[in-house]
Amino acid sequence: MSAVLALDGVVLARGGSRVLDGADLRLERGERLALVGANGAGKTTLLRALVGLEKPTAGRVVAFGRPCADEPDFRTVRRRVGLLFQDPDDQLFCPTVQEDVAFGPLNLGETPKAAFATARATLDRLGLDHLAERITHRLSGGEKRLVALAGLLAMAPEVLLLDEPTNALDDANRARMLDLLAGLDATMLIVSHDRPALERLATRAVVLQGGRLEPAIIHRHPCPTPALHIHGLDDDHRHELETAARRA
Amino acid sequence: MSRDLLAPLDPRTRLLGALALILAVLSLDGPAAGLLAVAAAFGLALAAGWRPAGLARRLVHVEGIMAALFLVLPFTTPGTTVLHLGPLTATSDGLLLALGLMLRVTASALIVLALLATVEPIRLGQALARLRTPVRLVQLLLLVLRYGALLRAELRRMREAARARGFRGGLSIHALRSFGWLAGMTLVRALERAERVEEGMRLRLWQGALPVAAPGRLGRADAAFGTGVLALALLAVIGIR
Known part of the structure; x- marks a missing residue:
C-alpha cells in the first residue's frame, strides 16, 4: 500500500508551545482513519499542516509520494484533497448554494456552464437539490454543514479531511452526514469526539497526545451497567416507565 | 407589508428600472413636477406592498438631511428677498430650489424603497454581476x-x-x-x-473568479414594467422642453 498523505517527524508550534512534536502519520489509500485526542491537542493543526495552511518548523509533509514545502506544491495537493472545516460559515461564502458548490469546479478549470452542471449533479447525488437556490447564510446549521461537504465533493477529491463532521448536528442531520460519508469511496482522515460515528466509519484509529500520534483502537465494552441515554417516549420505552411505576 | 404587486419583477429589471426612473425624476424641473413625481413614486411603493407608516419611518432619515438644504439654500441663492434674519436674507428662488430638490430626492428614495428595498440584497448583488458591473x-x-x-x-x-x-x-x-x-x-x-x-x-483553489448562477428568464411582467418605465421617462424628458 502507498500512503496518500504522510507526516514525517513534523514539529509545529502555535502560541509558543509545540502542538506537533515529531508527529508521524501515514494515511493509506482507501482507509478511513480516525484521529482522536483531547481539546487543544492539535488535531485541527495537523489537518491544516496536511494541506499547507500551517508550515512545520521541522519534518516533512508528503502528499501522493511527493514532499511538499511551499504554496505551489500544496496547490496541486488541494486539487485532490478536500478539508471540511469545523465551522461551515467559514466555507460557504457565495450568495447561493449552487454558486458555492460550483466554486470549486470553476477553479478546477471547468467552464461556468459545466461547473454549474457539476454542482447540480453533486447536490442531486447528496439529496440536497432542493437547497440549490437557497441563500447560504439563511440555511440551518445542519444544512450548512451538508452543503459545505457538497462543495468539497463537487471537486471529486481522492482524500477527505473532516474536522468534526458531526459536531453540533441534530440526530437527523447527523444520521444523514454519516450515511453520506459511509457511501463515499474517498480516503478519509476524520477528527471527531463522536465515538459512535467513528465506530461506524473508521477502519483504523490514532490518538494525538503530547504532539505525537500513537495507534489506538475503537471498541465497545459489553456493558454490565447500561449506558445512560435519553430519548422520547415511544411504545418500546413506555413499558419501562410502567414497570418502574409498578415497582415504586 | 401587504401584497407586493411587483414581486414577479426580476432584480435586473428592478435595478435598471430604478436607475431610469431616478434619472427621469432628477431631470424634472420645478415643485409641481416634483410633487407629481412624489405622488407617482408613492403609488409605486404602495404597489410594492409598503404601508404608509413604514414608508414614513424610513423617509424621516432622508428628510432630516433635506432639512439642511432649507437652512442653507434660501440664504445663499440670489433672487427676490422674502425674509430678513439679521444680516441674512432669504430669497424665494432659494426656497423654491430647496423645495424642488427635496421633492425629487423624496421621489427617488420612494423609488428605491419600492423597487430595491423589497428584494433580498444578495439577489441585487447577483443582478449587478449579471449586468456586468x-x-x-x-x-x-x-x-x-x-x-x-x-x-x-x-x-x-x-x-x-x-x-x-x-x-x-x-x-x-x-x-x-x-x-x-x-x-x-x-x-x-x-x-x-x-x-x-x-x-x-x-x-478550493480560488484564482479570482466567482461563479454567478445563470440568470432566470425575464418574463412578461418585466417587459410590461420596462415599457412603462421607458414611457414615463420619455414623458418626463419631453415635459422639460
Missing part, C-alpha cells in the same frame, strides 16, 4: 452582505450573553470597559473569520 465591486458587496449578517449575529449573541449575566450598560467605568471589550472582540472575531474564509477559498 465590475467583478471586484460585486464581490465586495456580496461578501459584505454575507459576513455582515454573520458579524451582526455574533455581536448580538455576545450582547445577549452579557445581558444574561446581568449587564445593563449605562455610563459607568465598568460598562464602558465592557463595551470596549465587546467592540474589540467583534473586531478580533471578524479578522479571524476573514482569515478562515480566505483559507477556505485557497483550499
